Amino acid sequence: MRARAVGAKTGIVDGMKVRDPVTPERPDALVIGGGAAGVFGALALAEARPGARVVVLERAREALGKVRISGGxxxxxxxxxxxxxxxxxxYPRGAKALRGPLSRFGPRETVAWFAARGVALKTEPDGRMFPVTDRSQTIVACLLEAARNAGVEVRTQTAVTAVAQAPGGFRVTLKGGEGIHSPLLLLATGSSPQGHRWAEALGHTVVPPVPSLFTFNVTDPHLAPLAGVSVPDARVRLEGTKLEQRGPLLLTHWGFSGPAVLKxxxxxxxxLHARGYQVALRVxxxxxxxxxxxxRLRAFKADAPRKLVRAHTPLPLPARLWAALTARAGVEETRRWAELSNRDLGRLADELGAGRFWVTGKGVFKEEFVTCGGVALGEVDFKTMASRRVPGLYLAGEVLDIDxxxxxxxxxxxxxxxYLAGRAMAEALAEGGANVGAVTSWSTSSQAL
Known part of the structure; x- marks a missing residue:
């Protein structure tokens, strides 16, 4: 099925340059944001409502950019x-709100959706699921092909400059002055500040976004040479708070990473944001x-009194890490287990069980960037993802205060x-009939709505 062009300008549609007609067909629904939530929402709408005119607007050169780089x-x-x-x-934020939606379309349904379109997923030991090809392009290609088959138009290199309510729906202004009017709008702009500003302009409350998934910068001369060393089970805690997590911990060139730190x-x-990422970390x-x-330390001292402390550990720790931690505890390189006093053993136990490290900043987790913050969840109906404040507006993905x-x-x-937003928009179109919303296209050179 050929993609439809919307708006009187030259654009890129599914990788092909096209020239829009002077009098374009008018979309039944607009989606701002060509990421995972936006494309999937458009697909859900179009597949549930064949013949609906659905247009996705994406400012980047390619859609699904985050999908392409995720998971390495x-x-x-x-x-x-x-x-x-x-x-x-x-989900640190959004767990309660997502319980119902996840029961309607969760991982089981996601796996089945991709399988029905020829993409099999595999499960790794830690529970993460990837395409069996181990290539993100497999997912990207599947989504874009499904969009073409459903008649969804994905317009890339199409920047939106303004969003406003207008008679019969919404008026979306494009860079250059052109614009589109549609009765239904899905805002799926991720953590983009622009998307949050549009949500606020439409009447929503936005919880200020801050980074949510990152590594810790820690400078310590004892640990500096240990980049790449990891432990399978550690507990990390922010000093002075009840915040702690447990899991694998990885030493890096800049400090600490791994699932425990990321969680x-x-x-x-x-x-962490309130403290300017300057905080004591207990490990x-x-x-x-x-x-x-x-x-355990006392028992090992009794069993191996003549052995060097730094060279022999009773604990399941990498040898180089053990040596570094004993040095931090003040144990000299030549000390033997028999020479450790009870005070020495206590100091070593404290280092192993609650070592104190100073976090000086945050790093980035691979190429991914996740924030907490976004549209306040109480302002959204999680059965349909419809705005409780703006009729015809739907929200999905990281534009919401979910991470x-x-x-x-x-x-x-x-x-x-x-998915839920797309299906609800399809129902709204069905209830409104073929002429829902009285749509009109406009530009700054013509009569504005």
Missing amino acids: GRCNVTHHLFDPALLAQG LSAWGARE AWVPEHPEALRE GVTGGFNFQNAWTTG
Whole structure:
């Protein structure tokens, strides 16, 4: 099916340059944002309402840019947690609101949707799900082909400069002065500040966005040579708070990374932002009860009194990390276990169970950038993703105050909210009939609405 052109200008449609007609057909629905939520929402609408004129506006050169780079170019599509209650626990913000939506379109439905279109997903040991090809292009190609088959027009290199309510729906102004009018609008602009400004202009409250998924910059001479060393089970805690997480921890050239740190950055996003990312971090390299840890050290001292402390550890830690932590605890390189006093053992146990490191800033998690913040969730009907404040407006994806931890949670939010929004928009079109909204195109050179 040939893509339809909308707006009196030259644009790029599905990679092909086209010239729009002077009198274009008028879209039944507009989607601003050609990311995962926007494209999936447009697809859900078009597949549920064949013949509907659906247009996606994307300012970048290509649609689905974040899908292309996610997961190191493999695309972490979703997570293998099919129980909505368990899956919802992966969202520091939005867990309660997403419980219902995830029960209607969750990972199980996502897997089935892609499978029906020839894309099989595989599950890795940690629950992350990727295409069996290990290529994000597989997902991108599937979505764009589905869009073409459904008659969705994806217009790239099409910048929106303004969004406003107008008689019969919404007026969207494009760069250059052209514009489009449509009765239904899906705002799927991700964490873009521009999208948040449009939501505010339309009457919504926006929770100020701050970074939500990042690594910690830590400068420590003992740990500097250990980049690449990891431990499978550590506990990290922000000093002076109740915020803590447990899981694998990775040492990097700049500090700390790994699932434990990333989860802590997500749940502690606002606290860390308020402190300017200058905070003390407590690390339990072996997350045991303090007294149990001391007892293990005392028992090893009794069993191996003549062995060098730095060279022999009773704990499941990498040798180089053990040596660095004993040095931080003040144990000299030549000290033997028999020479450690009870005070020395206590100091070493404290270092292992609650080592104190100073965080000096945040890094970026791979190429991905996630924020918390966005349109206040109480202003959205999560059965339909419709705005409670603006008739005809729908919202999906990261434009909302929802963010997930790493592992496919953020994409699942996009698939879920996009799907529900698209289906609800299709129902709105069906209820309104063929002439819903009395749409009109306009430009600055013609009569404005």
